[in-house]
Amino acid sequence: MSEPQRFDPATAAPFMLKHGHVGWLGLKYRDAGEDWVELELPWREDLLGEKSRNILASGPIISLLDMASGMAIWNTTGVFKAIATLDLRVDYQRPARAETGVIGRVECYRLTRSAAFVRGVAHDGDPADPVANMAGCFMSIAGDTRRVPE
Amino acid sequence: MSRSDEPALELPAYARSLGIVLDRIENGLPVLAVDFGSMVEGRPQHFHGGATSGLLEVAGYAGLREALKEQRREHRLKPINITVQFLSAGKMKRTFAKARITRLGRRNANLVVEAWQDDRSRLIASAVMNILMASPDGD
Numbered sequence: 672m673s674e675p676q677r678f679d680p681a682t683a684a685p686f687m688l689k690h691g692h693v694g695w696l697g698l699k700y701r702d703a704g705e706d707w708v709e710l711e712l713p714w715r716e717d718l719l720g721e722k723s724r725n726i727l728a729s730g731p732i733i734s735l736l737d738m739a740s741g742m743a744i745w746n747t748t749g750v751f752k753a754i755a756t757l758d759l760r761v762d763y764q765r766p767a768r769a770e771t772g773v774i775g776r777v778e779c780y781r782l783t784r785s786a787a788f789v790r791g792v793a794h795d796g797d798p799a800d801p802v803a804n805m806a807g808c809f810m811s812i813a814g815d816t817r818r819v820p821e
Numbered sequence: 822m823s824r825s826d827e828p829a830l831e832l833p834a835y836a837r838s839l840g841i842v843l844d845r846i847e848n849g850l851p852v853l854a855v856d857f858g859s860m861v862e863g864r865p866q867h868f869h870g871g872a873t874s875g876l877l878e879v880a881g882y883a884g885l886r887e888a889l890k891e892q893r894r895e896h897r898l899k900p901i902n903i904t905v906q907f908l909s910a911g912k913m914k915r916t917f918a919k920a921r922i923t924r925l926g927r928r929n930a931n932l933v934v935e936a937w938q939d940d941r942s943r944l945i946a947s948a949v950m951n952i953l954m955a956s957p958d959g960d
Binding site for chain 2: 690691692693694695696716717718719720727728729730731733734735737738753755756757758759760761762763766
């Protein structure tokens with residue numbers, strides 16, 4: 672039997688970002704390093720927060736960072752397995768620029784046996800001038816939760 | 822001005838396109854809801870944490886706007902931060918969210934927003950939000 676393949680975000684992204692909520696948002700893969708992943712949320716008129724301003728709502732930015740967190744964890748462990756978000760904190764630094772997409776870059780800075788800690792930023796071109804800062808904690812889900820008797 | 826003259830709860834474009842609707846008003850605060858569907862799906866047959874967070878956040882703003890309307894105050898609302906706790910998996914069911922305003926100050930508001938499905942005592946997520954209330958035409 673061959674070794675299971677190491678999780679590769681660039682290879683997995685087209686499939687992972689195609690379906691469901693993140694597919695609807697149109698998230699795109701940008702880049703990855705040893706312990707981080709970068710995704711992009713393209714600007715779209717029907718994702719606006721306030722009607723008077725052409726600025727993306729903050730909800731999709733949380734989705735972007737949540738998804739980038741998951742992929743950063745799988746990229747760091749090298750294994751794609753079910754994880755659950757325990758908590759996620761987003762500090763908004765400034766509004767995103769009008770009619771501009773947002774980039775989410777998240778790193779997994781610490782792994783324990785069952786928890787993964789992540790931090791990241793959402794920015795619109797310059798990572799040093801972020802739209803938001805994020806910190807979160809994830810747990811691995813043992814086995815397939817759908818088979819656990821209620 | 823009577824209640825019927827007031828515009829119905831206005832939700833942002835993002836909320837409308839995700840399918841978030843006003844379910845009812847409860848003690849003066851809106852209960853928002855979203856049905857399960859592919860647009861909110863994360864891992865198969867479950868809500869995506871981002872979609873749940875989006876619902877919590879929209880419910881937070883909607884609740885705060887109602888509370889401000891009650892006090893005849895007009896502000897431009899700006900997000901400061903949000904911390905979401907994910908408490909149990911969101912299943913393939915209609916999900917509700919409602920805000921509780923913990924503190925309504927002059928410049929900032931602190932809210933707790935809760936999301937549940939068919940059992941209100943079993944929350945699927947909750948959020949704490951700080952929102953800046955700026956003057957309608959600037960900071």
